[in-house]
Amino acid sequence: MTENLQPNLQQHTADFQFHDFAPKxxxxxxxxxxxxxxxxxxxxxxxxxxxxxSQLFDKICQLDEYYVTRTEIMLLEKHANEIAKNIGDNSCLIEMGSGSSKKIRLILEALRPALYMPIDISREHLIESASLLAKDYSWLKINAVCLDYSEQWNLPDETPRLNRAAFFPGSSIGNFHPLQASQLLQQMSQALGKGGKIIIGVDLKKPEKQLNAAYNDKNGITAExxxxxxxxxxxxxxxxxxxxxxxxxxxxxxxxxxxxxxxxxxxxxxxxxxxxxxxxxxxxxxxxxxxxKYSASDFQQLAVNSGLTPLKCWIDNEAKFSIHLLEY
Ligand SMILES: C[S@@+](CC[C@H](N)C(=O)[O-])C[C@H]1O[C@@H](n2cnc3c(N)ncnc32)[C@H](O)[C@@H]1O
Incomplete structure (x- = not known):
């Protein structure tokens, strides 16, 4: 830790800062x-x-029944270059609910952001994941922020006014009632500023049997x-x-x-x-x-109602999952 930092700011390495607004x-x-x-x-x-x-959620991501993670990873691998091109150079990439920061690795090389800002409520897991990332990507500047994005929040004051973009994978937006989801999209837009881009993973409507299986795995991990x-x-x-x-x-x-x-x-x-x-x-x-669960067009309508412009939507061949590119 370095001296002269604000109490809630820790300097882990030269290129890894941690801002602590963890809920009590x-x-x-x-x-x-x-x-x-x-x-x-x-x-x-x-x-x-x-x-x-957070550790149990990581286990869920590896389950056969949990198609969400595999399908989103496949889409990110396939479209990383296009996603990076749409975000552009010299970006400040903010990840909402970054968890283990695994998916971001799929677009990091293509995007080479000037700053990566993982945001998560799970404090210890966030520090651990950001430290691992810092080790694996020595060129990457990381400002990790522990905060609760379901409450009023702001980015740390010193966040540079670069080309800001948000990455929000895992269909975590689906945890919110559509009205609250819209409020969160608006709050994210405010944090990004006009022209900011949002890359967001959204789970699609599908047969009930597949959905029920995904949340009732035979190994009982979701129950745990x-x-x-x-x-x-x-x-x-x-x-x-x-x-x-x-x-x-x-x-x-x-x-x-x-x-x-x-x-x-x-x-x-x-x-x-x-x-x-x-x-x-x-x-x-x-x-x-x-x-x-949304249809791609229902989610685009939600984005429009939240003041965003849908630019692009990538969907897998089996129409299980969608990734949307939105602009504020
Ligand atoms: C469904 S997991 C997704 C994790 C990862 N992004 C992925 O796609 O695999 C949701 C993540 O969001 C974080 N999270 C949940 N609610 C949050 C909140 N209110 N504020 C900040 N982070 C939150 C959790 O700690 C977790 O890492």
């Missing part, structure tokens, strides 16, 4: 207090992602990921929830065009968290994630 544990207890008082009980999927959650929420509550808020007293349930809802993920209580129980009792009937669930 109180955010988790507040989210439980408000979401578990509603019917049905709910909580944002952002709380899956502590270090263990879902239950990590309960483990995290135990770890961070010093509780003793029995994770086995809940079951993973994920299904496609046609009326909402979304996968819903739930934790269903296997029994009637009372869970005590920081002095507050939460009552569960047998079969009662906590709604933990939505993953909205």
């Amino acid at each position: 544990s109180e955010d988790l207890s507040q989210a439980i207090q408000s979401g578990w008082s509603e019917k049905p009980k709910n909580i944002s999927p952002k709380f899956f992602y502590d270090q263990r959650g 990921f879902n239950k990590n929420l309960l483990h995290r509550i135990n770890r961070e808020l010093f509780c003793d929830i029995n994770p086995d007293s809940f079951s993973h349930n994920a299904f496609y809802s046609h009326s909402h065009n979304r996968i819903e993920m739930h934790l269903v209580s296997n029994q009637q129980q009372v869970i005590s968290i920081q002095g507050i009792d939460y009552h569960f009937d047998k079969g009662e669930s906590i709604h933990t994630e939505c993953s909205y």
Whole structure:
């Protein structure tokens, strides 16, 4: 660490800075207090992602059933040069929800950005992934930022006003209700400025059987990921929830065009968290994630309604996944 830096800024190596706006544990207890008082009980999927959650998500990406990652990687490999050409030289490339920063590697050589800014809520995993990237790409300048992009956020003040572009893979936009997705696209646009480009991966509508399989893998990794929420509550808020007293349930809802993920209580129980009792009937669930599915044209319409111009859309031959290039 270098002296004279702001408290939330760490200089890891000459070309790797880390800006820390990580949410506090109180955010988790507040989210439980408000979401578990509603019917049905709910909580944002952002709380899956502590270090263990990020590791489990990486395992999900390797599952046979989880076509999302493989298909997006295939599209990125195929179109890296075209994507780079559309972003242009001397760019500041901001990645939203960068996770393990693996997909960015597929376009880095073609793009050679002046600055790469991975943004993620999962602090330790972000530092680890950005450090690995810094080691593998010695020419790359990295400013990693830990923040929650579902709240009001700004880029660090010193972010250069270069040719800014955002990369938002993994269909993470699908975790937001379409109205909130539109708000997030608008917030990203503001951060990029006029002329800024967004490269965004969006999962497509498809037969229910394929979708249900992707979120109910036979090895139970997605179930473990879902239950990590309960483990995290135990770890961070010093509780003793029995994770086995809940079951993973994920299904496609046609009326909402979304996968819903739930934790269903296997029994009637009372869970005590920081002095507050939460009552569960047998079969009662906590709604933990939505993953909205779009047609390419529906998503383009959402982008237009958010003030963006769709420039290009790449789709695989089996029409499983789409990558959109949008301009503000
Ligand atoms: C579905 S994973 C995608 C990871 C990676 N981009 C990929 O495509 O494989 C979502 C990522 O976004 C991060 N994330 C989730 N909610 C977030 C939030 N509200 N703010 C910042 N990052 C968030 C998670 O930590 C995780 O790395």
